[in-house]
Amino acid sequence: MNKQLFILILFIIPFIGQLVLLPYVNRIHPIIFGLPFFHFWLVLWIVLTPLITLIIYKMEKKNGGYE
Structure with a gap:
């Protein structure tokens, strides 16, 4: 799978x-x-969204996207 497509999928998951x-x-x-359950779901995504963003950042940094 293309890395850019994977990053796009990771970007869309929190939405x-x-x-x-x-x-x-x-x-x-x-x-x-x-x-x-509704509140648990929201708290879960409050925790998961920064983790997904960190993964995207690390992948972009490895590709030379950020300096």
């Missing part, structure tokens, strides 16, 4: 998780770590 899937996870049950 899908936070915006597209949001109506499907808008529920109270199950309760995870004391949070309703």
Whole structure:
């Protein structure tokens, strides 16, 4: 797979998780770590989005995109 395509897919994943899937996870049950599922989902993406951004940054830096 082309690295630029992989980076684009990584870039799109947080948008899908936070915006597209949001109506499907808008529920109270199950309760995870004391949070309703909807809130757990949002907190999960608050953690995952910077990690995905870090992966994209490292890949771009390795390709010489950032100096």
